[in-house]
Amino acid sequence: MGSLARLETQLGKTMPCEIRMLYATHDGQPEGAPSLCLNQRWLPLDLVRVTWEDLCLRYGTGVAGPGGDQPPIWSSEWLPLFGSPRGDHYCMDLGTVPAGRYGRIIWFLYDDPRRSVIAASLTQWLLRIADGVEAGTWRLDDGYDGLSD
Numbered sequence: 001m002g003s004l005a006r007l008e009t010q011l012g013k014t015m016p017c018e019i020r021m022l023y024a025t026h027d028g029q030p031e032g033a034p035s036l037c038l039n040q041r042w043l044p045l046d047l048v049r050v051t052w053e054d055l056c057l058r059y060g061t062g063v064a065g066p067g068g069d070q071p072p073i074w075s076s077e078w079l080p081l082f083g084s085p086r087g088d089h090y091c092m093d094l095g096t097v098p099a100g101r102y103g104r105i106i107w108f109l110y111d112d113p114r115r116s117v118i119a120a121s122l123t124q125w126l127l128r129i130a131d132g133v134e135a136g137t138w139r140l141d142d143g144y145d146g147l148s149d
Contacts, residue, residue: 003027003045010049011079013094016103018122019081035146037129037138040082040090051080051089055108073113078106081122086110092122 004023008015028044035041043051059074077095087110094102105119119125132138132149141148 003049007045007049011052011094016092016094018103019079019092022081022122034140035084035144036082037144037147037149039084039086039144039146040088041084041146043081043083047083048080051083052076052078055080055089072115074108078108080108090118090125093117 004015004020022042023045028047029036029042033041055074055078056076061076075093075095077093078091079094080089080091082090089108091106091108093104093106103121104117105122105125107116107118119128129138129147133147138147138149140146
């Protein structure tokens with residue numbers, strides 16, 4: 001059984017087309033490559049699974065945000081696809097949001113309970129970075145060990 005099939009079995013979900021396409025050619029970034037952006041590396045699927053397990057063990061399947069009316073601190077519906085050594089992650093929300101869609105990208109900061117939605121989809125987020133590289137607003141930054149804006 002491949003890494004994607006193991007992840008789907010564990011989560012009880014079929015991965016969205018965007019994840020299938022992202023991992024169709026490469027299983028994360030090569031070791032030693034600069035981070036994709038803002039110190040976040042594209043995680044191999046086995047590390048996605050281990051990171052998700054760790055976050056679920058640490059926070060449970062869903063923890064309400066501050067005051068109860070904020071987004072949750074963690075949800076087992078979030079899949080960490082990109083991560084930093086300190087424990088921050090860009091996660092794809094695999095749960096259904098009120099508009100009936102899933103796939104938005106959530107910025108999980110380990111030391112901040114706020115959870116920002118940074119893009120409506122993985123494609124939108126990656127296109128924003130690619131457009132920024134093309135326009136010169138995103139560039140390699142030694143302080144972030146990769147791209148930054």
